[in-house]
Amino acid sequence: xxxxxxxxxxxxxxxxxxxxxxxxxxxxxxxxxxxxxxxxxxxxxxxxxxxxxxxxxxxxxxxxxxxxxxxxxxxxxxxxxxxxxxxxxxxxxxxxxxxxxxxxxxxxxxxx
Amino acid sequence: xxxxxxxxxxxxxxxxxxxxxxxxxxxxxxxxxxxxxxxxxxxxxxxxxxxxxxxxxxxxxxxxxxxxxxxxxxxxxxxxxxxxxxxxxxxxxxxxxxxxxxxxxxxxxxxxxxxxxxxx
Numbered sequence: 706x707x708x709x710x711x712x713x714x715x716x717x718x719x720x721x722x723x724x725x726x727x728x729x730x731x732x733x734x735x736x737x738x739x740x741x742x743x744x745x746x747x748x749x750x751x752x753x754x755x756x757x758x759x760x761x762x763x764x765x766x767x768x769x770x771x772x773x774x775x776x777x778x779x780x781x782x783x784x785x786x787x788x789x790x791x792x793x794x795x796x797x798x799x800x801x802x803x804x805x806x807x808x809x810x811x812x813x814x815x816x817x
Numbered sequence: 818x819x820x821x822x823x824x825x826x827x828x829x830x831x832x833x834x835x836x837x838x839x840x841x842x843x844x845x846x847x848x849x850x851x852x853x854x855x856x857x858x859x860x861x862x863x864x865x866x867x868x869x870x871x872x873x874x875x876x877x878x879x880x881x882x883x884x885x886x887x888x889x890x891x892x893x894x895x896x897x898x899x900x901x902x903x904x905x906x907x908x909x910x911x912x913x914x915x916x917x918x919x920x921x922x923x924x925x926x927x928x929x930x931x932x933x934x935x936x937x
Contacts, residue, residue, distance in 0.1 A: 707861060707862075738922055739921065739922055739923065741917075741922070741923035741924075749929075749930075750912055750927040750928065750929055750930050751912075751914075751924075751927055752927070753923065753924065753925050756917055756921075756923050756925065757917075757921070757923075762925060792860065794862065796862070796922075796923055797922060798922035802879050803879050804876075805864045805878045805879075805880075806852070806854070806864035806922060806923075807864070808861070808862035808863075808864075810860075810861060811860050811861075
């Protein structure tokens with residue numbers, strides 16, 4: 706069981722907007738630690754989409770945006786494309802047990 | 818461009834040790850920390866630890882205390898993950914990732930992953 710909680714799956718039609726939620730607790734998101742979002746295609750390494758809650762690395766289109774509030778965070782994807790079909794993971798830091806990175810269990814995005 | 822290139826797949830027996838390497842290029846190696854993360858079958862990620870490449874300071878997850886070591890060779894621009902006393906539960910893909918910064922909690926560039934299979 707992952708420390709951060711994500712829905713197992715979301716779906717949307719091309720052109721639509723979808724959001725993926727990430728829920729934590731007082732020792733991670735509630736303690737104001739930054740959230741990162743990664744996309745992973747099957748058999749490849751994760752790729753960062755959002756870092757420090759809301760920032761996009763260069764090369765990531767503005768169709769991807771991040772937000773957070775208290776013990777939760779969200780990734781929004783607008784103008785869905787077929788190529789967005791992938792697994793998405795949130796990640797942060799947890800101050801319990803001497804501190805460590807923690808991850809969500811991942812959300813499979815299906816483009817209908 | 819920034820690249821992290823990891824060593825190839827390994828097959829080990831229970832009780833063995835494994836070393837995975839991660840060679841960095843395209844940036845100033847000492848300026849960024851390197852973390853190791855593994856992905857279990859079923860996709861769950863688990864952070865293992867990190868190394869401050871400049872001074873060699875390390876911190877490990879409590880889940881691996883006593884059987885993990887992270888080292889670096891700055892002249893070779895390479896970091897290493899050593900994991901000992903392997904069991905079947907250590908079967909996973911192991912990734913190195915460059916930390917966003919020394920005090921940040923995420924990675925920007927990732928290696929391609931190294932599959933470690935532990936089987937008798």
